[in-house]
Amino acid sequence: MLIYFAIIIAAVLLIHNFVGQQIEVSGSSMEATLHNEDHLILEKISYETGKPKRFDIIVFRPYSDDKKTYYIKRVIGLPGETVQIIGSDIYINGEILNEDYGNALIEDAGIASEPIQLSNDEYFVLGDNRNNSKDSRNPVVGIVKGKSILGRAWVRIWPVNSFGVLKHQ
Numbered sequence: 001m002l003i004y005f006a007i008i009i010a011a012v013l014l015i016h017n018f019v020g021q022q023i024e025v026s027g028s029s030m031e032a033t034l035h036n037e038d039h040l041i042l043e044k045i046s047y048e049t050g051k052p053k054r055f056d057i058i059v060f061r062p063y064s065d066d067k068k069t070y071y072i073k074r075v076i077g078l079p080g081e082t083v084q085i086i087g088s089d090i091y092i093n094g095e096i097l098n099e100d101y102g103n104a105l106i107e108d109a110g111i112a113s114e115p116i117q118l119s120n121d122e123y124f125v126l127g128d129n130r131n132n133s134k135d136s137r138n139p140v141v142g143i144v145k146g147k148s149i150l151g152r153a154w155v156r157i158w159p160v161n162s163f164g165v166l167k168h169q
Contacts, residue, residue, distance in 0.1 A: 029127030039158035077124030110137025
């Protein structure tokens with residue numbers, strides 16, 4: 001019986017550390033896509049075999065020395081690209097990004113008011129609630145390194161009436 005119990009505990013720990021885990025949304029920075037107290041399943045495998053894509057909803061650690069804090073944002077800029085926000089328009093490599101995830105016109109471009117060149121393992125992320133989001137425009141958060149990304153928000157499991165796979169692309 002102890003052997004079976006040990007196997008079950010080991011399996012749960014492996015799944016939690018390498019496959020997926022449950023997380024809770026805290027705040028309104030991803031509204032109207034995600035809401036405060038939504039519960040999600042974080043999927044970790046796809047970024048072990050590939051890299052985040054534009055518009056993926058990712059979970060990352062914004063501060064390397066704080067293992068308890070995580071943010072949920074949408075990938076806008078990819079490695080090697082130049083990102084700039086002029087007015088309410090997001091430019092990727094000098095061309096306007098066609099997207100409809102933001103729920104309002106951008107009021108503050110933050111550090112993206114000047115062109116930002118992303119290196120090989122850097123991502124520019126924004127919350128969907130553009131004017132109520134602490135994201136890559138904020139110098140405290142800044143550009144997200146690939147090693148800080150925990151995984152991709154995959155499925156909303158709570159509230160039950162909103163259960164479903166999240167739209168990324």
